[in-house]
Amino acid sequence: MRSQLARKPEKTYHHGDLRDALIKAALREAERGGAEAISIKALAKQLGVSQPAPYRHFADREALLAAVTAEAFRQLSATFRAAMAKPSDQSKLSRLAQAMLDFGLRRNGIYRLMFASRTVSCAAMGSELHEATRETFALVIEALEVPAVGYLRERQALKIWAALHGVVMLAEQGLFTGEAAHATREDLVQDFVSETKAALAVAIKDARRKKNGA
Numbered sequence: 001m002r003s004q005l006a007r008k009p010e011k012t013y014h015h016g017d018l019r020d021a022l023i024k025a026a027l028r029e030a031e032r033g034g035a036e037a038i039s040i041k042a043l044a045k046q047l048g049v050s051q052p053a054p055y056r057h058f059a060d061r062e063a064l065l066a067a068v069t070a071e072a073f074r075q076l077s078a079t080f081r082a083a084m085a086k087p088s089d090q091s092k093l094s095r096l097a098q099a100m101l102d103f104g105l106r107r108n109g110i111y112r113l114m115f116a117s118r119t120v121s122c123a124a125m126g127s128e129l130h131e132a133t134r135e136t137f138a139l140v141i142e143a144l145e146v147p148a149v150g151y152l153r154e155r156q157a158l159k160i161w162a163a164l165h166g167v168v169m170l171a172e173q174g175l176f177t178g179e180a181a182h183a184t185r186e187d188l189v190q191d192f193v194s195e196t197k198a199a200l201a202v203a204i205k206d207a208r209r210k211k212n213g214a
Contacts, residue, residue: 019057019067021047026068027110034112035065035119062122066129069119072110073132079103080139092143094193097164101189104168111172115165137161144197149204156203160196164189 022043029037040061044051058064083099084092104111114120123129140157170176171185183191 018047018049018053022054022057022064023068023071026064027071030068030072030113031107031109034109035117037109038065038068040064062119065113065117065119066123066127069114069117070129070132072114073129073136075110076100076103076114077132077136077139080136080143084139084143091193091197092145093160093197094190096140096143097160097189097193098186100164101168101185104165105171108172111168116169144200146200146204149207152200152203152207156196156200160192163192167192 022040025043025046026038029039029043038061040054040058041051044054054064058067079099080096083095086095088095090098120129120133123133137157140161141153144153144157146153167176167185167188176185176188
């Protein structure tokens with residue numbers, strides 16, 4: 001009687017899809033504990049592969065963290081696009097700002113991986129992670145809904161991004177409840193949006209007046 005061919009174990013990965021599986025599993029771990037929760041050894045065990053297997057796709061833990069962080073930024077970009085495309089009486093910037101607040105508070109482990117680790121600062125120019133962060137920032141600029149005048153849009157985009165990041169981090173640490181200012185986090189974010197749009201409108205007007213010699 002011929003022996004039957006052994007079935008392939010459920011957790012065995014074909015060449016090529018282990019990389020994606022590692023990124024998805026690492027994202028789940030980051031959701032619970034940020035960058036500190038990601039261990040290649042633990043991920044290999046979780047996925048049922050040998051400990052050396054992940055190193056065929058990532059040279060080291062830092063390379064895995066970079067790929068995971070790039071995917072997190074792509075997810076944030078997708079969140080921004082969805083918020084900006086949604087029919088609403090609010091401006092695109094307002095919708096994007098509220099989406100960032102929601103993302104940061106709801107997915108705080110991922111947010112800390114993106115903004116509170118050195119992974120992004122160590123990313124090489126032109127790398128997957130570098131391009132993913134540029135894509136996200138480009139959406140912040142797009143949300144301003146004004147034409148390019150020098151680098152005024154970029155400056156205001158950086159300002160509101162920094163302000164939104166501050167609200168998320170203060171709220172996550174329990175240092176901002178809104179009680180002192182008698183305002184909710186959402187109210188404060190809307191204030192940033194209004195101030196940003198007003199400041200940008202004035203800056204663009206002044207720049208054009210100077211250009212025209214008025």
